[in-house]
Amino acid sequence: MEAIAAVKILQDLIALETVNGQESLVADYLAQLFADYPVQIKRINYAPGRDNLVVEIGDQGPILGFSGHEDVVAAGNRKMWQTDPFQGVVRAGKVYGRGASDMKSGLAAMVVAMLDLLEEDQPLPGRIRLLASVGEETGEYGAAQLTQTGYAADLAGLVIGEPTGMRVRVTHKGIIDYYVTSTGRSAHSSCPQRGENAIWPLIQFAQQIQTIMDQHQEQDPTLGGLTHVISQIQGGEQINSIPAQAQIGGNIRTTPVYPNEMIMKEIEAVVEKLNQAGAHLKLRYSYPEPPLPDQRKTKLAQLASKVLREQFQQTGEFCADTGATDASEYIKAGKFPIIIVGPGMGETSHQPDECVSIADYLEASKFYRALAWAFWQQ
Ligand SMILES: [Zn+2]
Structure with missing residues (x-):
């Protein structure tokens, strides 16, 4: 996908005001991006206006999960913002807006990777299942619902696209x-x-x-x-x-x-x-x-680190954080490895002038695509 089209998807997502609710706006938008492809799309309704979205590409082989949440936290005092928090304004190589870092950039990068995989010349040897959840910021109950309804049970691994500055987060409290x-x-x-x-x-x-x-x-x-x-x-x-x-x-x-x-x-x-x-x-x-126990010894964590080092000039370093993610719910589904890797840095999340570098966002989508291939071929 052209960079400009990929950035447009991120800007469009930021423009949808999914502040602790209204996530169906994001679910509808993403579903429409996949409408012309032979993919499975399911909406799992949590409450009025609040749809989780599951999109699966590929016909056979191991399923790698991509997880992102559709909701964002409130913009807070708008006078503290240099830009409209729900416009996705581009300035000096960065996209600004609520969710730019946490985590519409991670979600968009995963979606772009999936759309690029659908355009590959060769058949895919495995599957990707996107789990786009509601209510992550207010209790991870979308991920809980997806776990309870079986959407995580048959995953071979899961990548959560929360902002880590492209380090591999392997554990959290x-x-x-x-x-x-x-x-x-x-x-x-x-x-x-x-x-x-x-x-x-x-x-x-x-x-x-x-x-x-x-x-x-x-x-x-x-x-x-x-x-x-x-x-x-x-x-x-x-x-x-x-x-x-x-x-x-x-x-x-x-x-x-x-x-x-x-x-x-x-x-x-x-x-x-x-x-x-x-x-x-x-x-x-x-x-x-519950906490996410240390995943650094798992094949998925090792593979992600290797791909980042060898194909993206990143350090591939492992890191930890105190904040919980949807991993706390998905971990209840089974014994598959879970890692957290995404564009953007935690520092601007939940703050005025939240932003992500366009280069980091585009690199993240290329990384998710490369990781999928490496995972399927291991
Ligand atoms: Zn988040």
């Missing part, structure tokens, strides 16, 4: 966001014995959970340690009333050393103990995501 709600009974503050203070059990919870998390000092060699932050607290109705309602929220970043199930059991045990002592606590999680 998991996430547990939790909320503990406490219910008490209000009373005049001059007669506290008539009420039940909803705040006090949460203070005990906070102290106990922090003590337990502080004991988890073992480090993952690449990801470092588990982290825990109590990040939200609300409660009480007015200063001279016994509080009847309160809530505390926390964020934990897990590593393979301390798997999510183990940490969740510890949280649940603290809640249960306090409830047995008379508190009324309710625990809820918001989309917990």
Whole structure:
């Protein structure tokens, strides 16, 4: 594909305002790019206006998955932007806009690679399955739906196109966001014995959970340690009333050393103990995501590194990050390797003036195509 046509696809995707929703705009646009080819296209609806899209090319052979999310985070304060965040403005060799880095460039580069593969003179010895997901930024529930409906079960490997500056990201931390709600009974503050203070059990919870998390000092060699932050607290109705309602929220970043199930059991045990002592606590999680265990020894990671070194003058180095990706869901589907490689750098993601270099974007699409051939022929 001509560079100008490839850049147009990225600009078009940025112009679709899929801020935490409306992903069907992207699904429709991508489906139409493949309309003239003999490919399988499926829409998996999550909610009104929110379609995951699955596109498969090739007829036989091992399936390499390409994963990208269709949603973006909000633009934030538009006065902080030099350009319209939903225009895909080109300036000095870069495309600017929300999603330019995270990750409409990765998604577009994968799509361009697939369209180029469809134009090859020879029959393809394997298959590519594009998994374009909804809701990655708000809980990876599109990837969860695609995993639950079997679209990842028969993959031989998976590449996620999140921005890595074309390094091979082989591991990342998991996430547990939790909320503990406490219910008490209000009373005049001059007669506290008539009420039940909803705040006090949460203070005990906070102290106990922090003590337990502080004991988890073992480090993952690449990801470092588990982290825990109590990040939200609300409660009480007015200063001279016994509080009847309160809530505390926390964020934990897990590593393979301390798997999510183990940490969740510890949280649940603290809640249960306090409830047995008379508190009324309710625990809820918001989309917990397991960590991605280190993939660097897998054939796919080794192959990606080799292709980057030998064909693209890149270092092919492996890297890690704390942030979770759709990998946390797809990993539940089976034992295939997962790597994260994409154009753009994390630094501009979720920021004003998010951008990607056009050269990096075009190189990424050539890399995905080269990796597909190397993967099929290994
Ligand atoms: Zn992303």
